[in-house]
Amino acid sequence: MAKHKPLVWLPACHRNLDLADPGGYTVLADRYAAAVTSLGLQPVLFPMADAEDVPNMLPLVDGVLLTGSPSNVEASRFGATPLETDLLDPRRDALTMALVRTAIVEGVPLFGVCRGLQEMNVALGGSLYQRVHTDPGMLDHREPDDEPLEVQFAERHEVILEPDSMFAEWAGGTRAMVNSLHGQGIKELGRSMVAEGRAPDGLVEAVRIKDARAFAYGVQWHPEWRHETNRFYDRTLKAFARACSEYRAKKDAA
Numbered sequence: 001m002a003k004h005k006p007l008v009w010l011p012a013c014h015r016n017l018d019l020a021d022p023g024g025y026t027v028l029a030d031r032y033a034a035a036v037t038s039l040g041l042q043p044v045l046f047p048m049a050d051a052e053d054v055p056n057m058l059p060l061v062d063g064v065l066l067t068g069s070p071s072n073v074e075a076s077r078f079g080a081t082p083l084e085t086d087l088l089d090p091r092r093d094a095l096t097m098a099l100v101r102t103a104i105v106e107g108v109p110l111f112g113v114c115r116g117l118q119e120m121n122v123a124l125g126g127s128l129y130q131r132v133h134t135d136p137g138m139l140d141h142r143e144p145d146d147e148p149l150e151v152q153f154a155e156r157h158e159v160i161l162e163p164d165s166m167f168a169e170w171a172g173g174t175r176a177m178v179n180s181l182h183g184q185g186i187k188e189l190g191r192s193m194v195a196e197g198r199a200p201d202g203l204v205e206a207v208r209i210k211d212a213r214a215f216a217y218g219v220q221w222h223p224e225w226r227h228e229t230n231r232f233y234d235r236t237l238k239a240f241a242r243a244c245s246e247y248r249a250k251k252d253a254a
């Protein structure tokens, strides 16, 4: 029987869209699934999975990609008071907190993008700025949301990468331009999180998990956006894809 491609679990968002059914919808931007597919991987969703399912379902997949989302990680998860304006997704928070911790323990390749990076940090005991742009000396990291997508996802600021990091290898140097579409951001780093890239205002934008058994990285920017035309983004995603394929090969050989 032909083998299927390595499976990558993308935790979806849960939203009340302004549609006929007020019961809620499972949502995933195609952009992430398309990027995963273009890397030779198979994106999979488990719409009703919750934290308790993680130990049984994680062995079914070969990697986890935590996507970005307009919703914020709930402030009570990092000891802060929620903002009234917050768009929240408590079901996603509950699932991803468990997924991050279990993927790291089990050595399943893990990559966090934007909200996904923030989830990694909170799952490991770190905290977030709730509005980076209101903190003195910090840049406004939000996208111009009344502009076309091409403008929203345009490169907006530099990141300064640790010289011996994988990020510097993927970027081909210690400086790279990245897009920026977020209001929250890492404040205190979680356990085992190592800062490997920072914005010009010092905000941590790239991390690795120390002593991880497999690929375990997160970025505050969006490498899935037009990655075919951006060497840094593309090399980052391809490294994740390789890790998933290697993980799968080991499972097949066992």
Ligand SMILES: N[C@@H](CCC(=O)NCCCC(=O)O)C(=O)O
Pocket (backbone or CB within 6 Å): 029, 067, 068, 069, 070, 071, 072, 073, 113, 114, 115, 116, 181, 182, 183, 184, 185
């Ligand atoms: N809401 C959080 C996370 C921001 C984020 O992930 N943005 C991505 C938006 C586009 C997408 O859905 O991929 C914050 O504001 O920090």
